Amino acid sequence: MGYEAIVIGVSSGGLNALMKILPFLPENYPCPIVVVQHVSPRSDGYWIESMNRTCNLNVKEADEKEKIERGNIYMAPANYHLLVEKDKTFSLSTEARVNFARPSIDVLFGSAADAYGDGLIGLILTGSNSDGAIGLRKIKEEGGLTIVQDPETAESPSMPLYAISASSVDHILPLDEISGFLKGLV
Amino acid sequence: MAAKDSTEIEIDLLLEAIYQKYGYDFRQYSDAHIKRRIMNRMVLSGYNTVSEMQFQLLHNKSFANDLLHDLSITVTEMFRDPNFYRSVREKIVPILKTYPFIKIWHAGCSTGEEAYSMAILLTEEGLMERTTIYATDFNQRALDEAKQGIFSNNLIKEYTSNYQASGGRSAFSDYYTADDNMAIIGQNLKKNIVWANHNLVTDSVFAEVHMILCRNVLIYFKRELQNKVHRMFYESLINGGVLCLGSKEGMYFSELKDAYQDLDPRQKIFKKKY
Numbered sequence: 001m002g003y004e005a006i007v008i009g010v011s012s013g014g015l016n017a018l019m020k021i022l023p024f025l026p027e028n029y030p031c032p033i034v035v036v037q038h039v040s041p042r043s044d045g046y047w048i049e050s051m052n053r054t055c056n057l058n059v060k061e062a063d064e065k066e067k068i069e070r071g072n073i074y075m076a077p078a079n080y081h082l083l084v085e086k087d088k089t090f091s092l093s094t095e096a097r098v099n100f101a102r103p104s105i106d107v108l109f110g111s112a113a114d115a116y117g118d119g120l121i122g123l124i125l126t127g128s129n130s131d132g133a134i135g136l137r138k139i140k141e142e143g144g145l146t147i148v149q150d151p152e153t154a155e156s157p158s159m160p161l162y163a164i165s166a167s168s169v170d171h172i173l174p175l176d177e178i179s180g181f182l183k184g185l186v
Numbered sequence: 187m188a189a190k191d192s193t194e195i196e197i198d199l200l201l202e203a204i205y206q207k208y209g210y211d212f213r214q215y216s217d218a219h220i221k222r223r224i225m226n227r228m229v230l231s232g233y234n235t236v237s238e239m240q241f242q243l244l245h246n247k248s249f250a251n252d253l254l255h256d257l258s259i260t261v262t263e264m265f266r267d268p269n270f271y272r273s274v275r276e277k278i279v280p281i282l283k284t285y286p287f288i289k290i291w292h293a294g295c296s297t298g299e300e301a302y303s304m305a306i307l308l309t310e311e312g313l314m315e316r317t318t319i320y321a322t323d324f325n326q327r328a329l330d331e332a333k334q335g336i337f338s339n340n341l342i343k344e345y346t347s348n349y350q351a352s353g354g355r356s357a358f359s360d361y362y363t364a365d366d367n368m369a370i371i372g373q374n375l376k377k378n379i380v381w382a383n384h385n386l387v388t389d390s391v392f393a394e395v396h397m398i399l400c401r402n403v404l405i406y407f408k409r410e411l412q413n414k415v416h417r418m419f420y421e422s423l424i425n426g427g428v429l430c431l432g433s434k435e436g437m438y439f440s441e442l443k444d445a446y447q448d449l450d451p452r453q454k455i456f457k458k459k460y
Contacts, residue, residue: 042268042351064405064434077434080405083218091216092434094402095223096261111218 003145003186004119005068005084006031007112009105009135011038011127013155015047017175018125019054022073024179027056030186031121033073034062034084034112036105038127041079048075064092076103083111099131109135118143121185123178125149127159137167145185147171149178196236197224203243204257208250210324211387212257214411220257227256251327258325259406262299263344264337266401267433268351271307273453275353278428279311281457282396288317289395291422293386294403295321298332298379302361303349304399305375310355314378320393322384333381335371342369387411391421398423402432409439416440420458429456 010017014037022033039045045061052059055073062074068088076082081093081103091111098104109122109132122139124132126149140146146169151157153175163169173181190198197220198213205211212220224236231249233239242249265271282288288308292301301321308314323329337345346358362369384392386403398419404412419429420442429446431454437443446456 063436063438065409065439080434083216083222085216085218091218092405093219093222093259094261094405094432095219095259107222111222114218114221 002119003031003121005112005116006033006121006123006182007109007139008033008035008123008125009109009127009132009159010035010125011101011129011131011156011159013126014038016155017149018051020175021179021182022051022059023054023056025055025057025183027071029057029183030070032068032070033057034068034076034082034108035073036076036082036103036108038101038103038129038131039078041102043078045075045078062090062092064090066090076108078103081107083107084115085111086115088115099129101129101131105132106135110138113138113142113144116142116144120144121147121182123147123149123182124160124163125175126154126156128156129159130162132159133162133166136163136169140167140169145170147173147178147181150174193221193236196240197221200224200236200240200243203240204254207244208254209388210254210257210385214387214408215257215406216408219406223256224253227253255325255327258296258323258328259402260296260325260328262296263341263348264299265303265345265348265352265354266300267453268348268353270401270430270433270453270455271303271352273450273455274304274307274430275311277449277455278397278430279313281426281428282308282313282317283311285396286316288313288397289393290317290319290397290399291392291395292319292321293384293392293398293400293419295323295332295381296325296328298329298335298381299337300399300401301332301379302335302371302375303352305379306349306354306361307352309375314375317378319379320382320395321379322382322392324383324385324387326383329381329383335376336368337371339364339367339369386415386418391418393422394424395422395427396424397428397430399430401430402435404435405432412439413441416442420445423458425458425460427458429458430454431456
């Protein structure tokens with residue numbers, strides 16, 4: 001299908017969910033992955049280093065103006081919104097919180113949908129708010145593929161439930177099937 | 187290269203109109219950011235296309251003011267990134283102490299919270315009496331707000347916690363008077379701050395200064411414009427002067443990165459080489 005990138009949005013219960021997906025992707029996985037995980041504004045990203053040790057792909061914080069390339073899992077920095085430019089580089093923003101969140105999943109997903117169009121896969125995981133629902137709908141509108149974690153398997157089901165009610169998502173999958181599904185897609 | 191879609195063309199034309207009519211140049215701002223701000227205003231104002239906003243921009247002064255305000259980011263806080271201010275105390279204050287007079291340029295000060303934070307820090311370090319802070323922004327509405335030094339009471343808890351985490355030596359409440367809704371910054375903190383309208387994109391070198399703070403402004407600029415502003419900063423700083431950027435802003439892409447040495451790479455504090 002020629003997917004070019006995956007964006008993932010996750011909030012409470014996020015680290016556990018990510019650890020059931022990201023370490024299972026192989027080193028040669030052809031899509032870069034960009035993650036918004038809601039964290040405290042003061043977080044220093046300590047968990048990124050431990051994820052990097054666990055994953056086959058390179059896990060790093062996204063830098064402003066950095067070119068988005070395969071082989072990497074990019075994490076949005078704490079207290080900044082992360083946006084994707086049309087030239088497939090990152091922008092950061094300190095504008096107001098969206099859905100009480102900075103970084104906001106909607107902000108990442110909306111800009112990534114503009115940049116990648118139907119080459120984008122969007123994934124919403126566990127979380128106790130509504131962030132990401134509008135962004136996932138936008139990905140769908142631009143022709144991308146949309147996936148939501150089965151709320152039954154989510155530590156906090158709200159975010160998946162909002163995402164499912166905001167648009168007709170392509171796939172609803174239990175947490176432990178998501179990594180296998182992503183591997184099969186590309 | 188793929189053809190631009192209609193919205194992108196409309197946004198380009200809108201930015202051109204803003205520049206030609208009002209003199210503010212957003213043409214080298216990052217596209218994703220500009221698009222977000224413009225689409226937000228479009229939804230808020232109930233228009234269906236950016237072209238409809240073009241008419242309003244040219245013929246409706248109050249709409250134009252709102253849009254111009256939207257395009258600048260006015261989100262800020264006192265002692266934003268407490269570890270940065272801790273590093274200012276530990277690594278920059280000893281340098282500043284060697285100067286008989288100190289000039290600090292706070293570029294892109296928005297509504298002034300960080301300029302006041304610096305005034306508090308320098309007061310505690312015994313330096314404010316011999317310091318002038320030139321706090322500049324292109325957004326006059328934000329500057330007017332900054333001059334007043336009034337902020338909402340419900341922010342005090344967060345600001346106090348930032349202040350304490352930054353290594354503050356006093357009680358944060360020493361620096362404002364509060365009523366039920368508002369907190370007002372003390373007059374003595376305002377004394378040596380000069381508020382001035384300055385546009386990093388279209389105006390030139392500001393003054394010969396010992397320290398420049400420009401935090402979370404350059405992230406909105408494309409690389410070429412970042413380089414232009416870096417040249418302006420370099421020309422404005424004295425040798426040995428200090429440049430402070432936002433915590434996620436580096437010198438990676440700057441043509442001038444070799445002209446500085448790291449003072450605190452984690453906090454993005456750089457010292458101009460002699």
